[in-house]
Amino acid sequence: MAATASAGAGGIDGKPRTSPKSVKFLFGGLAGLSAGLLRQATYTTTRLGIYTVLFERLTGADGTPPGFLLKAVIGMTAGATGAFVGTPAEVALIRMTADGRLPADQRRGYKNVFNALIRITREEGVLTLWRGCIPTMARAVVVNAAQLASYSQSKQFLLDSGYFSDNILCHFCASMISGLVTTAASMPVDIAKTRIQNMRMIDGKPEYKNGLDVLFKVVRYEGFFSLWKGFTPYYARLGPHTVLTFIFLEQMNKAYKRLFLSG
Numbered sequence: 269m270a271a272t273a274s275a276g277a278g279g280i281d282g283k284p285r286t287s288p289k290s291v292k293f294l295f296g297g298l299a300g301l302s303a304g305l306l307r308q309a310t311y312t313t314t315r316l317g318i319y320t321v322l323f324e325r326l327t328g329a330d331g332t333p334p335g336f337l338l339k340a341v342i343g344m345t346a347g348a349t350g351a352f353v354g355t356p357a358e359v360a361l362i363r364m365t366a367d368g369r370l371p372a373d374q375r376r377g378y379k380n381v382f383n384a385l386i387r388i389t390r391e392e393g394v395l396t397l398w399r400g401c402i403p404t405m406a407r408a409v410v411v412n413a414a415q416l417a418s419y420s421q422s423k424q425f426l427l428d429s430g431y432f433s434d435n436i437l438c439h440f441c442a443s444m445i446s447g448l449v450t451t452a453a454s455m456p457v458d459i460a461k462t463r464i465q466n467m468r469m470i471d472g473k474p475e476y477k478n479g480l481d482v483l484f485k486v487v488r489y490e491g492f493f494s495l496w497k498g499f500t501p502y503y504a505r506l507g508p509h510t511v512l513t514f515i516f517l518e519q520m521n522k523a524y525k526r527l528f529l530s531g
Contacts, residue, residue, distance in 0.1 A: 303361035303381035311354025315408075319346035340416045347408035355404050356397035360384035362465045403461035403479040407454055414453040419446035419514055439518050440511055447510035451503045456483060456495040458502075 322342045326334045334342065360381045367375050378384035388396050423442040432438040460479035463486075467475035476482045486494050 300361045300365040303357055303364050303384065306381045307354050307357035307361055310357055311350045313350075314353045315346045315350030318349050319343060322346065336416075336420060340413055343412040343416055344409045347412040348405040351405045351408035352398075352401060355401045356385060357381060358404060359388065359397055359399060359465050362462055363388075366466050400461050400465035400479075403457060403464055403482075406479070407457040407461050410457050411450055411454050414450040415446055415510060415513075418449035419443060419510075422446055436515060436518075439515050443511040443514045444507055446514070447503060447507035450510065451499065451506050452496070454506075455499065455502060459483075459486060459495060459497075 319342055322345065323334065323339075326338060326342065360378065363376060364378050364381070364384060367378065370376075376384075376387070378387065385397065419442055422445040423438060426432040426438050426442055427434060432441070457479070460482040463482050464476055464479060469475070476485070483495065490497075
C-alpha cells in the first residue's frame with residue numbers, strides 16, 4: 269500500500285511529477301490569468317516602447333525634453349497604439365472572467381487565452397478579436413490624458429500650498445487625486461468597452477451598435493449614475509496602481525538625474 273501511494277505521488281521511478289491539475293489550475297482555474305498576462309505582455313510593452321521611442325525622437329538636440337502638452341500627446345498616442353495591439357488579449361480576458369457568471373448552457377469554456385483566441389477566430393471571425401477596439405483605444409487615450417494632466421496639476425497645487433515638499437508624501441497624495449480623476453473620467457468609457465466586447469448576438473443582430481449606443485442605453489434603462497456603478501472598487505484598484513506608477517517614476521527620474529545628469 270505504501271509503495272503504491274509513493275508511486276502514485278511521485279511516479280513509478282520515484283521522481284516528482286507535475287500534476288495535470290496544477291497545470292489546469294494555472295491556466296483554467298484562475299479565470300483569465302493567462303489572458304491577463306498576455307494583455308500585459310502586449311499592451312504594456314507596446315505602450316512603453318512607443319512612448320520611449322517618440323520621447324527620444326522629440327527631445328531637442330540640446331537635450332531639452334518635450335513640453336507637458338507634447339508629453340501628454342505622446343502618452344495618448346502610445347496608449348492608443350498599445351490598446352490596439354492588446355485588444356485581442358483583452359477580449360479573451362473579459363470573456364474568460366465573465367464565463368463563470370453565465371448560465372451553464374451559455375458558457376464558452378475557454379481553456380486558456382490561446383484556446384480562446386483560436387476559437388474566437390474560428391467561430392466568429394478574426395475581426396471579432398478587435399471587437400470594441402475603438403472604445404478600448406478611447407479609454408487608453410482618456411486614461412493617459414487624465415493621469416498625466418491631473419497628476420501634474422495636483423502635484424503643483426500641493427507644492428504651491430506650502431505644506432508639501434517634493435517627496436514621496438507629495439507624490440502619494442498627488443497620485444491618489446490623479447487616480448480619483450482618472451476613475452471618474454474613464455469609467456463610462458470602460459463600461460462601453462466592456463459591454464461591447466462581451467455582448468452577444470440577439471436574433472442575428474449585435475446587442476449594441478457602438479460605444480455611444482451602450483452609453484445611451486445604460487443611461488436610459490439603468491440611470492445616469494450607473495455609468496459610475498462600482499466606483500469604489502474601481503478606484504480601490506486604480507488608486508494603488510496610479511500611486512505605484514508615479515512614485516516609481518519619480519524615484520527613477522531622481523535616480524537618473526543623480527547618476528547621469530549631475531556633475
